[in-house]
Structure formats: C-alpha cells, structure tokens
Amino acid sequence: xxxxxxxxxxxxxxxxxxxxxxxxxxxxxxxxxxxxxxxxxxxxxxxxxxxxxxxxxxxxxxxxxxxxxxxxxxxxxxxxxxxxxxxxxxxxxxxxxxxxxxxxxxxxxxxxxxx
Numbered sequence: 001x002x003x004x005x006x007x008x009x010x011x012x013x014x015x016x017x018x019x020x021x022x023x024x025x026x027x028x029x030x031x032x033x034x035x036x037x038x039x040x041x042x043x044x045x046x047x048x049x050x051x052x053x054x055x056x057x058x059x060x061x062x063x064x065x066x067x068x069x070x071x072x073x074x075x076x077x078x079x080x081x082x083x084x085x086x087x088x089x090x091x092x093x094x095x096x097x098x099x100x101x102x103x104x105x106x107x108x109x110x111x112x113x114x115x
Contacts, residue, residue, distance in 0.1 A: 003049045010045045017046070021054050029058035037063030037097060040080040044087050064098040 005011050017032065024030065034043050043061050050059045067077055077099040084093040 001052060003045065003052060005045050006041065007045075010042050013042065014046055014049050018049075018053065021050075021057055021059075024057055027058075029060055032059065032061045034061065034063040037065045037080070039076075040083045040097070043097075044083060047084075047088060060096070062096045064100065067099045067101055 002011060002014070005014075021030065032046065034046075037043055040063065043063050046061055047059075050057070065077075065080075077097075080099075081093050081097060084091070084097065
C-alpha cells in the first residue's frame with residue numbers, strides 16, 4: 001500500500017527503493033542516507049512507508065544537512081528532530097540525523113571541519 005505524500009518525488013524515491021527491497025533476502029539491515037534531509041519530511045515518509053510495507057526488513061534511515069542561518073529559520077534542526085521523534089520515539093534520531101553549521105570558509109560541525 002502506498003501511503004499518501006505531499007510530494008510526488010517522495011513517492012518516486014520510495015518506489016525505487018521498494019523495488020530493490022522486494023528482492024532483499026538477507027537479514028542484513030538496509031541503510032539509507034538522505035543527504036540534504038531538510039525538514040525531515042522524506043525521512044518521515046520513507047520510515048512510515050517501509051514500516052507499513054516491509055515490516056520484516058530492518059531499515060535504518062540517516063540524514064544530514066547544512067544549516068545556513070541565512071536560509072533556514074531559527075530552530076530548523078530542532079524542528080526536524082522533533083518531527084522525527086514524534087513519528088518514531090523509539091529511534092534515537094539525534095544519532096541518525098546530523099546538521100552541519102555553515103561557515104564562510106567551509107562547513108563546520110561540532111567536531112569536523114570540511115573545507
């Protein structure tokens with residue numbers, strides 16, 4: 001069953017991954033990275049859809065994004081984590097979702113500088 005989404009792109013991405021999952025026969029968990037996860041809507045949609053349609057396959061979804069205070073509103077990362085924590089409180093989303101802080105000469109997280 002396809003869960004409704006606000007985005008046709010989300011449905012398309014889900015369908016592409018679902019095609020691969022239909023032939024997944026090992027017990028090895030599937031890991032998915034949403035690079036540029038934004039507000040977490042795609043991660044939320046994929047999580048709900050995979051739970052509904054592939055409950056026996058372990059799927060771990062991760063995400064990262066750059067927080068640029070000139071683009072996103074204050075609390076952007078916290079709002080994304082709150083959405084995901086409401087959806088699936090048993091998952092430690094703080095370990096799975098990383099936000100990097102934008103700096104003039106590179107991208108800096110708390111522990112990593114990427115130039």
